[in-house]
Amino acid sequence: MKKFDHYFSNHIAVKTELESATIVDYYNPEKGYEYNLRYIFDKKNSSLAITGDFGELVARNFYNMGEWDTFYKHYTGNLGYFLEKLLCSTRPVHYYDTDKAKREILNAFFDGADYDDLDFDDEFLLDQLFDNFDEDKGFTYILPDAFERFSEDMEEYEVYEFLNTAGRYVNEVFELYLDAYKRAYEYLKKEEKHD
Incomplete structure (x- = not known):
């Protein structure tokens, strides 16, 4: 290479x-x-x-x-x-990229909307979720509110798997x-x- x-x-x-x-x-x-x-x-x-x-x-x-x-x-x-x-x-x-993780979450759970187009509650949820994001580890804690909101689109274990790999790269x-x-x-x- x-x-x-x-x-x-x-x-x-x-x-x-x-x-x-x-x-x-x-x-x-x-x-x-x-x-x-x-x-x-x-x-x-x-x-x-x-x-x-x-x-x-x-x-x-x-x-x-x-x-x-x-x-x-x-x-x-x-x-x-x-x-x-x-x-x-x-x-x-693996390492984790914050911007990549945000894009993946916006695409999966917010129909690809931009962060600036989210309503106040969704912006607040994402901000709280990313307060627990580390570029060496990914999400160190996943809020119960995030599980509840994201479980509207997939099963809870799928939400966990998705968030566990969000933003991850080799x-x-x-x-x-x-x-x-x-x-x-x-x-x-x-x-x-x-x-």
Whole structure:
């Protein structure tokens, strides 16, 4: 992806093959820790650990996470599938955007009306609802009045699910992990052809 090019100019990849693990290092040899990533594929436990300048994570799947070439085929083009396999990460998987959440709520429960076109009660309800919105967590509390108002259009559990994901988007660092691995893998394959 072009949006990550500036991180990875002059990077090289080095693969270390061990009996029960494969390690792929992706780094700029002229720099120290800056923008480097290490992918540790555990063949025995079919898991992956990523460490480096952008954070750390552990992911596991029962058959295709521990092999460096299978990982490339199954995951580099499928962010959603990769995210399903995460066990832990030092970076949050999702962030929440206030404006996006407001647009989604206005579209779902107010027929796409603009905030300024709402009546006083609906404006007040939205203002109170967004007093409990955090861009790291989404809604931290959902008012009973909001459930009551929004349940006119859907079931209460659907309202909860909707508000739980309103404004949510994936942290770009996870795209970066996959993009960097794609670059490292393709670098290694190109090097293999030259040998």
